[in-house]
Amino acid sequence: MFTIMKFKVVILSTVVAAFLLSSCGKGGHKFANLADSASYAFGVSIGRNLEGYRAQNINEKVLAQAIEDVLSGDTTKVKMNDQLAMTVIQTYFTKLQKEIADKNVKDGEEFLAKNKKESGVVALPNGLQYKINAPGDQNIKPTATDTVVVNYTGTFIDGKEFDSSKKQGMPARFVLGGVIPGWTQGLQLIGKGGKIKLFIPANLAYGERGAGNVIPANSTLIFEVELLDVIKGAAPAAAKK
Structure with missing residues (x-):
């Protein structure tokens, strides 16, 4: 447990430091305190990790609501336990990967069928x-x-x-x-x-x-x-x- 917590602290420190350095170097927004900076930095980190999935029907409002529910500390608001959440995520990515793979097959076949007619x-x-x-x-x-x-x-x-x-x-x-x-x-x-x-x-x-x-x-x-x-x-x- 100590190791996990220590790892989280390292990650947090790295994210916050990177954000603060970026803000200082580029004249970014000045937050009231380190806690606010860290809060925004976590949002940036989460957003960057998820921005590539925007086209795959990630509902930003539902995502924000889930974060709010968890951070509220009221377990009755959280609609999934950790195990179910992980299962849903795995199911989602399995489906997404299959859809991408199937589309790549189709797109590749269409491209090659056309390309072979090109000169040379x-x-x-x-x-x-x-x-x-x-x-x-x-x-x-x-x-x-x-x-x-x-x-x-x-x-x-x-x-x-x-x-x-x-x-x-x-x-x-x-x-x-x-x-x-x-x-x-x-x-x-x-x-x-x-x-x-x-x-x-x-x-x-x-x-x-x-x-x-x-x-x-x-x-x-x-x-x-x-x-x-x-x-x-x-x-x-x-x-x-």
Whole structure:
């Protein structure tokens, strides 16, 4: 119990300090006392955590009422116990994740069906699509056991970027056979110095599981890749991608 309480104090201190520093640095609102600042900081923290779910029918009035009921100290006002609340939240997120995954399947299929008709795009039987912008040195092409050094940018089909070697501050370096199938297959189509745009269906990317909080389930992905170097059969210094 002491450990949990201590952890809560650390979190509270961090949130309040961050808020106060932000206010001082940017001429923000001055609260009457630390308790008021902390109260507002908690609201900011809760709001930031929930703002991404606004489009998923989170009722702000009901949310505010629940917080008020709990803080009132009157247990008769609270309409759920902790266990039921957790069950409802888990049910909600399970349903939400399924809806997002199903929508991603539909959107991905529609995108790829249209994209394969674009000039220069080649569609393979397994669903991978690509467009070679520069073939590179055809005498130096990678195999699955080789290490490749690449610059890349990854986006969703709506154009939103989720990753790039530029963000990492250096080219990515990895064994080609150790990454998603769409990359393993696609990069073998160009040589050193080549450039390729890959349109990768979910089953050749991160599939139903997605990738952490970055890539949702069943996401079709787009990568623009420049193959900087091919190191035959070499182990990478650090795996990327």
